[in-house]
Amino acid sequence: MSSSLVELTAVEAAVLRAREAALWWAGLPAGHRRRHLLAFKALVAGRIGELAECIRAETGKPVAGAQLEVMLAVEHLDWAARNARRVLRRRSVRSGMLAFNQAAAVEYVPYGVVGVIGPWNYPVYTPMGSIAHALAAGNAVVFKPSEYTLGVGVWLATGWAELLPDHPVLQVVAGDGAVGAALCRAAVDKIAFTGSAATARAVMAACAERLTPVVIEGGGKDALIVTADADLEAAARAAVFGGLGNAGQTCAGVERIYVERPVFDPFVARLAELMREVEPGDGPDAPYGPMSTPAQPAIVQRHIGDAIERGGRAVVGGVDSVRAPFVGPVLLADVPEDSAAVTEETFGPVMVVNPVADAEEAVRRANATAYGLSGSIFTRSRRRGLALAGGLRAGAVSVNSVLGYAGVPALPFGGVGDSGFGRVHGADGLREFSRPRSVTWQRFRAPIDVMTLQPQPSALRLALRMFAWRHGR
Structure with a gap:
């Protein structure tokens, strides 16, 4: 048997187990699911040190960054568990004129089995945005973590199994992209994917074979805009956090900065000062760690080189800042807008800062990209x-x-264009993993009945007069 068939068989077996578990999980009262989810939350929170060390071992990020990731994930899990019943409860709606004898409501029901394909850069926070809300909505989950962070995925599934050993509501399948493809082609009811736009298109193509719906969280090329009246110190410090955090390996991190010309020079000077104080390392207390995958340093180096060759200035660092697996902070100024460092996702500790005449020009430049995640x-x-x-x-x-939105559990998260579609987190995230179902029930027989194969002429005439009075004026 070929390796691809073995992978497909293993994934299909996991989905079958999840299907049975989903029936049990969805059949529980909402309050019982809430208790189980809050118990899982308490387990994760109580072992934050252990999980953070697992994250650090696989990604190289410092302890503080790993702990922050777990804290954010727990906040969103807590919100989903506590708000699912309220958000997804049956709601009455108005019936309208033609169906005034009907009562009407919309309710939200779980899909069944949700496949989650997670990334390596935030191996807890990002996939848990889908996992937590899918579970809270009543689904079972089969999780395919990145092959670079398999241990984190196994940790989460093992923790869940400690609490509910007889019900595999959360399972992990291990492997590379072939396993992800097998999950897309298995009999799951929805796929949640986080990754590059190119891989997202392949995921969608595989899901199209079964018309499996998907939610995509793609990459970003996010911009920070600094107006002439801004607090430059605060803006510079925020840029350092947003651009260098996690070695720049953040889809919603800062990659482009547009500054109104009157404050461009002082802002760049202060930002450069702050960046020169930062040195990556592999210690637990380093500001940021190495690139998490072998291929990323070369991509970062290509973007830096292309920007400089096209006339950009290296204010901090440069091509030599790439010392794999580490990349020192790089600040590029006056970079042409068609360079790779402006148009492509760099995913490294590199920021491009360009002057603009006014904030409106900054908005136009910020929007001149295929991405649309955040800003x-x-x-x-x-x-x-x-x-x-x-x-x-x-x-x-x-x-x-x-x-700022990342720490607000009630806010949805997702993008447009190459940054994907659909939402995780918040009420929209709960509904993302639920199917709306419309329900009506007849309260009394309609005195004017046109919902019949051959309505009475008098009823139809009266209905048409009412229709004209209502809509034709």
Whole structure:
């Protein structure tokens, strides 16, 4: 038997087990599912040190970054568990004129089995956005973690099995992209994928064979906009966090910065000072660690080289900053907008900073990309900040912070364009893993009945007069 058939068979077996578990899980009262989920949350929170060390061992990120990732994941798990019943309960809706004798409601039911394909950069926080909300909505989950962070995925599934050993509501399948493809082709009811736009297209093609619905969280090329009235110190410090955190391996991190020209030079000077203070390392307390995959340093180096060859300035670092597996902080200025460092996802500790005439030009440049995940704006005017946020083609925007939305469990997260579609987190995340079902029940016989094969002429005439009165004026 070929390896691909073995992988498919193993995945199919996991899905079959999940199918049986899903029937039990969905059949539980919502309050019982909540208790199980909160017990899982307590287990994860109580062992944060252990899980953080597992993350660190597989990704190289410092302990603080790994702990923050777990804390964020737990907050979202807690919110999903506590709010699922309220968000997904049956709701009455108005019936309208033609069906005024009917009562009507919409309810949300679980899909059944959800396949989750997770990334390596945030191996707990990112996939748990799908896992937690899928479980809270009443689904069973088969989780395919990245092959680079398999241990983290096994840790999560093992923790769940400690609490419910007889019900494999959360399982892990191990392997590379072939296993992910097998999961897409298995009899799952929905796929949640996080990764590159190119891989997302392959996932969608595989899911199309069964018309399996998908939610895609793609990459990003997120921009930070700095207006002339902004707090430059706060903006610079936020850029360092958003651009260098996790070695820049953050889909919603800061990769581009657009600064109004009057404050461009002082902002760049301060940002450069802060970046020169940062040195990556493999110690537990390093600001950030190595690139997590062997291929990433070469991509980062190509982007830096292309930007400089096209006339950009290396304000901090440069091509020589790439010392695999580490990449030192790199700040590039005056980079042409058609360079790879501006148009492609770099996924490294590299930021491009360019001047703009005004914030409106910054918004236009920020939107001139295939991506649309998130963005940040720094200004002292709340009104202006919100107005600029409204102009960004992005799924999330932070004003006077970066990644501010990540810590708000009630907010949905997702993007547009090559950044994907669908949402995780919040009420939208719960509904993402539920099927809406419409229900009506007749309260009394309609005195004017046109919902019949041959309505009475008098009933039809009266219905048409009422229709014209209502809609034809």
